[in-house]
Amino acid sequence: MRCHYCDRDAAFAPELNGVRVGLCDTHFREQFEYLADTDALASLRKELDVDRAE
16 A cells, blocks of 8 residues: 555555555654644544553
8 A cells, every 4th residue: 555645655554434544654653743733632542541541
């Protein structure tokens, strides 16, 4: 799979509702940083309950 933003090999291929999007390392980091600057990451952490102690 190729990166959605450039022609490099995709290192990640997240899927949502059956749609997969390839991302190279660089574009994955850019998208992750963008999400970290929004409320989306906090919302996702809450939804996944990643801070829960086992």
